[in-house]
Amino acid sequence: MLKKFSLTHFCARLSFLSFFLFIFKASLALYAQNPVTNGNVHSDFTAKLINIEAATNETFRYYTTLHNGSGKPAVFEFKTSLPAGWMISYKIDGSQVTSINMTAGGTRDVSIEVNATANTAPGKYSIPVKAIANKDTLFLNLEAVVKGSYGIALTTPTGKLSEELTSGSHKEIHLEIKNSGTLPLKDIELSSQLPTNWEAAFEPAKITQLEPGKTQAVTANLKVPDKTIAGDYAATFTATNTNSNAQAAFRMVVTTSWISGWIGILVILLAVSLVYYLIRKYGRR
Template sequence: DFPAVTETAGSSFTLDVSLANHGVPPKRIALALEGLPDGWTYEFDGDGKPIRAAMVGPGQTRDITVKITPAKEAAKKAYQLTLTGTGADEKLSLPLDVTLAAPAPAALKLEAKLPALRGSAKSNFDYDLTVKNDSPQDVTVNLAARAPAGFDTTFKEQYGSQELTSVPIKANQSKDLKLSVKPPQDVPAGQYKVLVGMNSGKAQAETPVVLDITGQPQLALVGPGGMLSGSAIAGKEHTFSVTVNNNGGAVAKAVKLSADAPSGWKVDFDPAKVDQIPPGGKAKAEMRITPASNAIAGDYSVNVDADGDGASDDLKFRVTVETSTAWGFAGLGVIGVAVLVMAGAVTRYGRR
């Protein structure tokens, strides 16, 4: 296909040729390569096997590969060779120009398909990479990524799950890889660069990738005066103040307040929903708790939740329930009546 080529000195190379029969009876064609300098060798291959001749029927074409091995000390210059095919009554020839040149220096090329990705600190930052061994020798390429402190980086094959630290690449071939970068959950919004590096010992390549991290809300619930407990009377409403802080780097939106309390209790909030809380801001709400009227004195747990778009928090609020004083007075009244009944009984029957 290419009768004039440049090849690397000191290495074997191949040439692909075709032998076609344009409508004449089948012929046996003996193959040869003429004009080889001393110390050079050659071989013909057909269908993966060494051959010395080919038989081609009418309208048929045979694909043949010529493998040429120059002498180790062959000079780096141009050579004129002739490929011949000899039949019973004819001889075919194809001039070949072969130039031997110094080996190309080892080189690596590295590209990222999408070098900049955007998302929150919880997003997946996966970069598709292609590394090419642009040299005549097979190499093993070491993989590295220099990222900001706290960022985790891993290399994998494009469609594999095995983590890699190095990868073999054949001469003049490419390999598709994937770099996954995981930022810290509390990283501030901003752009962060990761420098991806490949090194084969004789060649290296680098390319940067960028994480454009958007802020995200981070909710924190705080009880009244920073406390996580309070007291209430059975059957009576008591109000506690709660605060929702946004410690994140983005607006917290549609924050809803809710609670999980013991059976028979009533808990509601005013307001029950906050449209938005800016970064570094806070919102206050009144939590109204009414223990069940038959609640026994003691400590109870109320789970308070704040849920917004992409952020949430919860706290356990301990409520110490005290019984109503009315019940205390009723109890004293019962005790007093019992004492009077007993005294009357003693007066009436005590002397018998």
């Protein structure tokens, strides 16, 4: 009877030891999946997209999330290393910052904006971003893929930006649109800002595509209303597409036509002749 009791007691202890080992292994597995520091989940720094492609004159925007898992408040300072001439800014709720005060267990969205230089060669560039708090450093390796640049220029064949017109006349203004970037420009539209009642029609009215380095001639048919007062006027022509725009500001000098001038002279002569006639006829009485 005593021997049976000892075996039962031994089996119970063995079962307890097996259960303890099972709990210990489960704890180790849980720790491996969720590492902890001082009983708290690690902090992390993540991005929705780490690789963005854009032109050199566009902004690379990365939407990131910063989590403070240290179990106590911490101030995270942002630092990075960029190619020469590049610019970076960190924004939280639309405000630019260089660091952020995080509560224990807090999470904040951080927008990172990067601008390359205009002469940056196409290619892939690494942007290592750090969030540093005390002795903890969180790393986020972003990538910017530069694919070229958009550029547009609007001028005239001679570079002249002034014209002389007469009241009530039509005038053809010859313009040139040039793709000054390294990427094609699509759907370029022409528009104008003119004095009141002036009109302008463009030929062509829209350019479907303009390759880098190429130039497109455009004619602006300008109409000046009748009875426009002589003087200097300002007119602005604009070429626009979704990626770029350019303007050309003109000085328009309006003069009266020679016919109007001769009519004015004739009216004056007739008035003088009439006065002279009246004086001759009634002056002796």
